[in-house]
Amino acid sequence: MAYLWFKTFHLIGIVVWFAGLFYIVRLFVYHAEAEEKPEPAKTILKQQYEIMEKRLYKIITTPGMVVTAAMAIAIIFTEPDVLKSPWLHFKLLLVAVLIGYHFYCGRIMKQLAAGTSTWKSEQFRILNEVPTVLLLAIVLLAVFKQSLPVNSAIASLVALTLVIVAIYKIYAKIRQQNESKMDLATKSEV
Numbered sequence: 001m002a003y004l005w006f007k008t009f010h011l012i013g014i015v016v017w018f019a020g021l022f023y024i025v026r027l028f029v030y031h032a033e034a035e036e037k038p039e040p041a042k043t044i045l046k047q048q049y050e051i052m053e054k055r056l057y058k059i060i061t062t063p064g065m066v067v068t069a070a071m072a073i074a075i076i077f078t079e080p081d082v083l084k085s086p087w088l089h090f091k092l093l094l095v096a097v098l099i100g101y102h103f104y105c106g107r108i109m110k111q112l113a114a115g116t117s118t119w120k121s122e123q124f125r126i127l128n129e130v131p132t133v134l135l136l137a138i139v140l141l142a143v144f145k146q147s148l149p150v151n152s153a154i155a156s157l158v159a160l161t162l163v164i165v166a167i168y169k170i171y172a173k174i175r176q177q178n179e180s181k182m183d184l185a186t187k188s189e190v
């Protein structure tokens with residue numbers, strides 16, 4: 001019974017952790033775009049994003065990671081045999097990459113606050129897709145376990161990456177068209 005409780009909170013921790021990871025990099029996009037705004041909007045927006053990022057990281061994202069890991073350890077204590085499963089070893093490898101990504105986001109957050117970040121908003125948009133791919137890979141491993149259909153899993157990861165790239169390119173084109181339209185409208189007003 002304890003095992004099911006731990007698994008429940010393991011899953012809740014994952015939802016919270018990923019909500020934070022996805023949202024924080026979206027805030028980085030807005031934070032980087034604020035650099036291009038005229039004063040005083042630039043300073044006001046940057047200060048606001050700095051506060052939002054810090055709160056999100058400390059109150060949502062990091063606790064989400066801690067709950068996920070703590071509940072995973074509790075599951076392993078109740079079912080130690082699971083440690084012998086090769087799928088878990090591979091999952092842990094991917095989780096290590098995810099934890100690295102988490103702390104890397106913390107580093108970028110500090111650089112943005114110090115004004116030393118060299119990241120462009122477009123680069124943050126691409127960075128934000130890293131956890132999407134990790135999420136699919138980890139959940140596939142956790143659900144299928146040793147019976148994971150490796151070929152289909154790789155195909156679905158490649159398909160997801162291609163869909164992300166296609167959406168990114170279409171979105172970039174739409175943004176570019178909108179910006180050109182706005183430029184034209186501003187020029188005709190002047």
Ligand code: HEM
Nearest residue numbers: 010014068069072073075076082095134135138139142143
């Ligand atoms: C912090 C490191 C983690 C460890 C040590 C860990 C370990 C475990 C263990 C031992 C189970 C129970 C497996 C079983 O029922 O046989 C489990 C379940 C699960 N984990 Fe994790 N996990 C971790 C992080 C994650 C992350 C980051 C995700 C998602 C991105 C995830 C997704 C899942 C899912 C979906 C299940 C339920 C699988 C099922 O009921 O069949 N885990 N995890």
